[in-house]
Amino acid sequence: MSKNLIHVIEDDENIYELICYNLQKEGWEVAGSLTGEDGLKAVRERHPDVVLLDIMLPEMDGLTVCRELKRDDSTSSIPVIMLTAKGEEADIVVGLEMGADDYVTKPFSPRILVARIRAVLRRHEQAGVIEKNEQDILSIHGLTIHPGRREVTYENEQIVLTETEFRLLHFLSNRPGWVFTRNQILDAVRGEDAIVTDRAVDVQVVGLRKKLGGAGDMIETVRGVGYRFKEK
Numbered sequence: 001m002s003k004n005l006i007h008v009i010e011d012d013e014n015i016y017e018l019i020c021y022n023l024q025k026e027g028w029e030v031a032g033s034l035t036g037e038d039g040l041k042a043v044r045e046r047h048p049d050v051v052l053l054d055i056m057l058p059e060m061d062g063l064t065v066c067r068e069l070k071r072d073d074s075t076s077s078i079p080v081i082m083l084t085a086k087g088e089e090a091d092i093v094v095g096l097e098m099g100a101d102d103y104v105t106k107p108f109s110p111r112i113l114v115a116r117i118r119a120v121l122r123r124h125e126q127a128g129v130i131e132k133n134e135q136d137i138l139s140i141h142g143l144t145i146h147p148g149r150r151e152v153t154y155e156n157e158q159i160v161l162t163e164t165e166f167r168l169l170h171f172l173s174n175r176p177g178w179v180f181t182r183n184q185i186l187d188a189v190r191g192e193d194a195i196v197t198d199r200a201v202d203v204q205v206v207g208l209r210k211k212l213g214g215a216g217d218m219i220e221t222v223r224g225v226g227y228r229f230k231e232k
Helices: 013-025 036-046 062-071 089-097 110-132 163-173 182-188 198-218
Strands: 005-009 029-033 050-054 080-084 102-105 138-140 143-146 151-154 157-159 179-181 219-222 226-229
Touching (some): 005 013, 005 036, 013 029, 029 036, 050 062, 050 110, 062 080, 062 089, 080 089, 089 102, 102 110, 110 182, 143 163, 143 198, 151 198, 157 198, 163 198, 163 226, 179 182, 182 198, 198 219
Parallel strands (some): 005 029, 005 050, 050 080, 080 102
Antiparallel strands (some): 138 143, 143 151, 151 157, 179 226, 219 226
């Protein structure tokens, strides 16, 4: 089995070396760049499995690099984790809206960084499994879900959902009767309006139920555990 390749774009050489040391200890292959321009070029050439991207880079900053990667069809699916000293919610939201998959604020624990990378890799792998079945149209309880078109209809009426709401519905309805914890949903469902907390999962479910109207009660709350899609 080939090693996952992690590309680190970080201009602080001490932090860069610390990151590389800890990631190599986990058995990952690590490459790196000290500037945004070099990092962008390297990622386009090598297509790593994950990009760790510092926001505060000279000349081309990390947000610009992220935006360029997500605009490019050849790199848009590569997960990006932002590394930033800015912990304010507004800065984090901007990064996520640019297309980043997660963030870690400095100073950070190497163990936490490794855990975040593993979670992003796991989500990416699960998304790949879903993509293989993108053309499978699902019909259940009067709902028709078309993954390829990102379309949902209930009793022949179209329902407009956000990307995250669609992924949430598709994830649950693909396994009717299965109970998923909020953490499992967090790992599996990410959209442009990114879910980043347990509370956000509850908010998304409430919004999705409201949009589904009469079909909303198909998403059942399992007290103390999470959610499931009604089996029968």
